Amino acid sequence: MSKKVVTIGLGYIGLPTSALIASNKIAVHGVDISQYVVDTINAGKIHIVEPDLDKEVESAVKQGYLIADTKPVVADVYLVVVPTPFKGNYEPDISYVQAATEGIIPLLKDGDLYIIESTSPVGTTEKMMNLIFSIRPELKDKIYLAYCPERVLPGNVMYELVNNDRVIGGVNEESTLKAISFYQQFVKGKLHKTNARTAEMCKLTENSSRDVQIAFANELSLICDKAGINVWELIELANKHPRVNILQPGCGVGGHCIAVDPYFIVSEYPMEARIIGKAREVNNYKSFWCAEKVKTAKLEFELKRGKKPKIAILGLAFKPNIDDLRESPAKYIAQRIMQDAQDEMYFIVEPNIKEHHVFKLTNVTDAIENADILVFLVAHNEFKNVKISSDKVILDFCGVTNK
């Protein structure tokens, strides 16, 4: 069906998507504003960490199905996969989507399909449609526009891109059907039909749902701390109920999706989105609370033992066993603790990265052996089953030492 596809944004989502489409022998012209990204891909290499992606890109470039460029070209399908961060006031920033769209408006022609995959606030696809038709009114009813969110898990992207179900919503029925027939070429998961606004909201709902459920677990952890109850044991017992499934608490919520996307709902619907907004507050507060707990433990140690403690901060990533520090609550907590540092010695451990431009990293064995206070922030595999002598103060905010 597709003769040529332009993908705009060649990052964690855009590049695997481009490689997958190209591996189905469809010509892909991938666009990125970064010359480094473009040069790396055209050399058959990749600039991000994702299993199996390197082989796919190398082969697609070699066979001539994938070309990277800083500028788009005339095509039949345009896929927008650029970042959608939030601004300082937690309002979504769709300027990247707009810039990507403006770049292709002069190239659009009758019968083209335009799809946004970037996580977007409700109404973004319609906004981009209005933008396109304000500049090219002759294209009204002549092109197809749809929204199709991405729900892959980093680390398993190449599998999930093919096998996950997808929600596809056009600005009208014809656009939905056109987009479905595009994805059918390379997706084995079910393709669920809806409209653009519902598809946009669906992505935001999925991540907000996770955020709210984690907030419930985090709130329980605060209550249990005051009540002298082991929250991990409590949750394990409560989950024995056949219809209860509480998630695990942690030191907050991070990453570029769950900690970001709920704001896209809250900023547009502040009066209605009360639980969603509150969940964001609870999860952010949990990180602040963890940092305060460490400060209190430091003071107590000093009063009791008459010397400054040595402190190990274990984990900086936003979730276990990854190297991604974006929006990481553990990193935030480490920064907050270090802001008040006096003469104490700190051991910072993040086994998934080699170095960090702010923190001097230590290995896990040295940190656990030498520190007086052990602060577990992320449940990395390396922290499981470590031997800890009984004289250490343990602050385990992620349940990794809970046997």
Ligand SMILES: NC(=O)c1ccc[n+]([C@@H]2O[C@H](COP(=O)([O-])OP(=O)(O)OC[C@H]3O[C@@H](n4cnc5c(N)ncnc54)[C@H](O)[C@@H]3O)[C@@H](O)[C@H]2O)c1
């Ligand atoms: N990474 C994930 O796990 C994930 C999962 C689901 C949804 N998403 C969503 O997918 C979208 C893309 O996320 P990502 O993780 O791939 O981002 P990313 O930062 O890894 O990649 C985005 C790329 O777009 C490029 N870019 C920015 N503006 C551009 C423009 N105007 N023209 C061309 N290229 C441009 C950047 O240089 C970058 O290489 C976001 O909306 C994100 O929320 C991401």
